Amino acid sequence: MSAVTAYREWHRALRTFKLSADLHPCDWCGDWAARWCYDGSRATAEQGSGAFVFVEDSSAYMPLCDSCAGTFTAARRRLSYAELADAVPELARAARDNVSAFTRADVLIDTAKRREYAAAAQMTRLGKAPQAAIRATDALLRHAYSN
Known part of the structure; x- marks a missing residue:
């Protein structure tokens, strides 16, 4: 199975476990979420590569709106996981202040x-x-x- 197929299958299963992300408020800003985002907390268990990195652990996903997901993805691409963990509280606070x-x-x-x-x-x-x-x-x- 390709990385893209495995990624899509896992996200389909994630929607079964936790329901669709749009049934949850965004963890950062509190507006309606649009997607499940991997929080980067399980680096040793990651599968896939590039834009299709995922872990098979539903607790490692947070519901985010499109705006917050874009901010998070951009931060994840430019920061290490340790730096990301330090940056997330400030990014979430800024997002929350905008809603x-x-x-x-x-x-x-x-x-x-x-x-x-x-x-x-x-x-x-x-x-x-x-x-x-x-x-x-x-x-x-x-x-x-x-x-």
């Missing part, structure tokens, strides 16, 4: 609803959730989004 507290609060409230719905939908696809639970979750979401 309003209102936006972060709105995302946090919405996150629970999205995750509940996605988990119920995933369980239904696996044939493990009763349809009544899906209907109840769907009704809650419709009510929440109608306000």
